[in-house]
Amino acid sequence: MADLRTNLAGIKSPNPFWLASAPPTNSGYQIMKAFDAGWGGAVWKTLGVPVVNVSSRYGSVNYRDKRMVGFNNIELITDRPLRDNLREISEVKKRFPDNAVIASLMVETREEWHNIIRDVENAGADGIELNFGCPHGMCERGMGSAVGQEPKVLQTIVEWVKEVAKVPVITKLTPNISDITRPARAARAGGSDAISLINTIQSIVGVDIDQFVPYPIVDGKSTNGGYCGPAVKPIALNMVKNCAQHPEVNLPISGIGGVENWRDAVEFILLGATTVQVCTAVMHFGFGIIREILPGIERYMDEKGFKTIEDFRGKALPNIKHWEDLNLKYKVTASINESKCIGCQLCYTACEDGAHQAIALSTDPANRIPSIIDENCVGCNLCSLVCPVEDCITMERRDDAKQHLTWGERTAAGNIPKGFNDELAGGLHHWVPEPMEALAKKKPRHYKG
Amino acid sequence: MAEYKRPTSEQEFAKNFSPKKPLMSDTEAYYESSRCLYCYDAPCINACPTGIDIPTFIRQINNDNKDGAAKTIYESNWFGHACGNVCPTEELCEGACVYNNSDVKPIEIGRLQAHATDKVIRSKKRLFITGKPTGKKVAVIGAGPAGVSCACELRMLGHDVDIYEAKAKPSGLCVYGVAPYKLTNEEALDEMTYLQEQFGFNVHYNKPVTGRADLDRLEKEYDAIFIGIGLGGTSKLGVPGEDKRGVIGALEFVEELRNKHQSTLVGSKVIVLGGGNTAMDAASESCRMGAESVIIAYRRGPEEMGAYSFEFDLAKKSGSKALFNVTPVEVMGNGSVTGVKFIRNKTAYGKIEAIPGSEFVEECDMVLLGTGQGKQVELLEQISGVKLDQKGRILDNRGRIVVNEHYQTSNPKYFAAGDAVNGGVEVVNAAAEAKKAAHGIDGFLKK
Structure with a gap:
């Protein structure tokens, strides 16, 4: 049976699933409920000098009938007095001693940092997370992402924190920066015990096209918010990977960004995360999603023979190379399973208009099953991605798997295109229809023109 | 089998005749329109006699442009709303939906069409500008x-x-x-x-x-x-006794029903003659009007009926029974109809032949002729x-x-x-x- 216990820089939790510092961790009531449901840890909604929030705080990106594939907020840190939060931290820790309670903090001066760290440690917090990520509201006051974007400032504050902190310190990073490893390295230099990422991405989630105001609307006006939810997962995965691979970062990672199910969590762990933090999915579906997450990851681990999270943490990292190290001799082409094809021809139109004109339609209009023109197929995957049928279009390996030649090797050998019309151009001998053929092509009868 | 009580009020009539394809709510239309795959050269368009650009109007519904959806529909078909409701979509657009090929429920195109057109009809939104006068x-x-x-x-x-x-x-x-x-x-x-x-x-x-x-x-x-x-009007049957009281054309029956609702007189034992869609409608409607028994009688076998199979299914679900391979030879009765004398048929080489001596009388107090117009x-x-x-x-x-x-x-x-x-x-x-x-x-x- 899979052992889900984790230890992130000394912060222990019964499983790697933590609630991120956000509205779901606003109160002891919520965190008690979450621990009772099975969550392993929780990062308390950021503590500091309480704020005053606006009304109308969230906006979302819906894709077709799927709500909240992207989510945006303009809420600030806690608006509750510190004493109430501290009392509730103690209560939660008393009732759930084995679950991780991490206090997220955001204050300004060295003195404030020292004071609040002592307070949360006295209340029983197992760790501290430094909120250097919030990209709205707080950054304009010189906190949050304003710190995360200035590695030197970040390092100084981490040093202040480490002067007094007895519990492990996690530095939470903002993605609103060109190279995430710079603040990560600064966190390490300052003595941080771990990093967590990503915080939200600065965003305008959408615009009300009748009122001419972005969402969320506060009395006819709006402001940029922080973007999160399933849509940001790819960005988060890449940044986690960058930190996990960088030799000078070398810190335990708590991965954040669009985690909603067991598979998302496995992906973060495969890229080096020790724990994952979840917010949007809970705001959408409640704490109950842990009922799907825990058995999901257990089944995966049992099937793969992984006994602990450490057994597969970072396992995908060796397989992430620079582009120039990929094998140019590897060749796949698409293959359509005719018995599964339902004849929607999305693959045809995607390839025809959006890729390499490598799919043909039958000349018999009654036969709607397209066919791959092997010699034109560059193996881009697009058809297999748009196909709505499970396992109908698959990418099949066509090379003999014996040759290996990378761009790097070709560069070293001087065997790369150099001039604009070089004979070595990759697409030189690849068939492309003449422009005028576009107008001669038979169109569906309802197309205009 | 559904059992219908004879309707005595407008509410009871409305209950028995509740819409087969009820109008979609905005939410239902949103979810249903989200499912459309937006096929290339979509089979639904090609199955539509008016060639409505169905994937486009569905996408317009999904993207909150219902006026645009209605315009797309009306550009091809000026009876867009009626067709959304009455079209045999199972045989046309919805029957051609590629989802059928993977046992996924096809898109409810008819209901989406009715939804979009209903919106503009209610709002009286003007979508078209008539042409420059030609004087003709x-x-x-x-x-x-x-x-x-x-x-x-x-x-x-x-x-x-x-x-x-x-x-x-x-x-x-x-x-x-x-x-x-x-x-x-x-x-x-x-x-x-x-x-x-x-x-x-x-x-x-x-x-x-x-x-x-x-x-x-x-x-x-x-x-x-x-x-x-x-x-x-409905063609004559050409058998003795068809002028008796209680024998009426199926189409005339439907016309009366549509305009007089529950006050339409319907017998307690109804025989519907014919195997077409009008016959099926008349049978379904007689059931809904509370007839105790409704029998569809057709000269040939079920596979040869002109009616769409879903219409026959609906008639059966409404409570009708069917008699196949029987030809009416006489309408019985004394002033009013009391029954229909049939003779049984066998089919040989595509032709129907009466089986001598197989005559029988099926009692009834109403005969609806679904024998064509x-x-x-x-x-x-x-x-x-x-x-x-x-x-x-x-x-x-x-x-x-x-x-x-x-x-x-x-x-x-x-x-x-x-x-x-x-x-x-x-x-x-x-x-x-x-x-x-x-x-x-x-x-x-x-x-």
Whole structure:
């Protein structure tokens, strides 16, 4: 049976699933409920000098009938007095001693940092997370992402924190920066015990096209918010990977960004995360999603023979190379399973208009099953991605798997295109229809023109 | 099996005849439209006689542009709302949906179409601008699907249109002939009002065109004439006793039911003769009117019925039973019908043969004839130069059963489309043909 216990820089939790510092961790009531449901840890909604929030705080990106594939907020840190939060931290820790309670903090001066760290440690917090990520509201006051974007400032504050902190310190990073490893390295230099990422991405989630105001609307006006939810997962995965691979970062990672199910969590762990933090999915579906997450990851681990999270943490990292190290001799082409094809021809139109004109339609209009023109197929995957049928279009390996030649090797050998019309151009001998053929092509009868 | 109580009030009638395809809510339309795959050269479009760009209107619904969706629909089919409700979508667009190939429920195209068109009809949103006036005038005979579709299209082309309608209401079978659980009179008439307000054609009600004198006047006053008269009443059965009380045409029964609702008299034991869609409608409706037994009697086997299988299924679900391979030989009774004498048939080499001595009587107190509609030969015969075949269908100048591709008859001033030409199909076929006929008329007027 899979052992889900984790230890992130000394912060222990019964499983790697933590609630991120956000509205779901606003109160002891919520965190008690979450621990009772099975969550392993929780990062308390950021503590500091309480704020005053606006009304109308969230906006979302819906894709077709799927709500909240992207989510945006303009809420600030806690608006509750510190004493109430501290009392509730103690209560939660008393009732759930084995679950991780991490206090997220955001204050300004060295003195404030020292004071609040002592307070949360006295209340029983197992760790501290430094909120250097919030990209709205707080950054304009010189906190949050304003710190995360200035590695030197970040390092100084981490040093202040480490002067007094007895519990492990996690530095939470903002993605609103060109190279995430710079603040990560600064966190390490300052003595941080771990990093967590990503915080939200600065965003305008959408615009009300009748009122001419972005969402969320506060009395006819709006402001940029922080973007999160399933849509940001790819960005988060890449940044986690960058930190996990960088030799000078070398810190335990708590991965954040669009985690909603067991598979998302496995992906973060495969890229080096020790724990994952979840917010949007809970705001959408409640704490109950842990009922799907825990058995999901257990089944995966049992099937793969992984006994602990450490057994597969970072396992995908060796397989992430620079582009120039990929094998140019590897060749796949698409293959359509005719018995599964339902004849929607999305693959045809995607390839025809959006890729390499490598799919043909039958000349018999009654036969709607397209066919791959092997010699034109560059193996881009697009058809297999748009196909709505499970396992109908698959990418099949066509090379003999014996040759290996990378761009790097070709560069070293001087065997790369150099001039604009070089004979070595990759697409030189690849068939492309003449422009005028576009107008001669038979169109569906309802197309205009 | 469903059991229906005889309706005694408008509420009970409405309950028994609740819509087969109820109007979608915004939420349902949003979720349903989200499922559309947006196929390339979509089979649903090709299955639609009017060629509506279905994936586009569904995408427009999904992207919160319902006016645009309605416009896409109406651009191809001026009976967009009626068709959304009454079309045999299972056989057309929805039957062609690629989801059927993977055992996923096809998109509910008919209901989405009705949803989008309902929105613009209710809001009276004007979507079309009629063409620049040409000064030409066209008379349209019949305000049914063919006549009104032709009128709308002619107005888009800038021609003036007067419609002459024999009855008191427009939309033809949409008001007088389709089952009430498919489309209500209000829905059908609201669409007519919407179209008329937008296109500004004139309709003269209770003005049947009956004889040579009427035609002379039309020929004098108008530059072209469109015949959209549909079919006539139910054909005679041709067996002794069919004049007895309680024997009525299925179509006439439906017409009465649509207009008199629960006050329509329905027997307690009903026999419906025929295997077409009208017979199925009449059977389903008799059940819903609380008949104790409803029997569909058909000369041949179930696989040879003209009705769509889903219509037969609906009739059975409503409580009808079926007798196959039987031919009515006499309607029994003394003044009022008391039964139908049948003889059993066997089919040999595609022909039916009566089995001697197999006669039997099935008791009933009402007989509905779903034996097909006659053609309006009397009127058509009076149009000089318009040729008819033996079945009364309009011939073109080369003697083909259909009129030519411009829907022009052998008298060049006369055009025709819809049931009068195709022998009686769906509303959507009439809409498709009449639109083409309008372009035929336009070409003729521009010569």
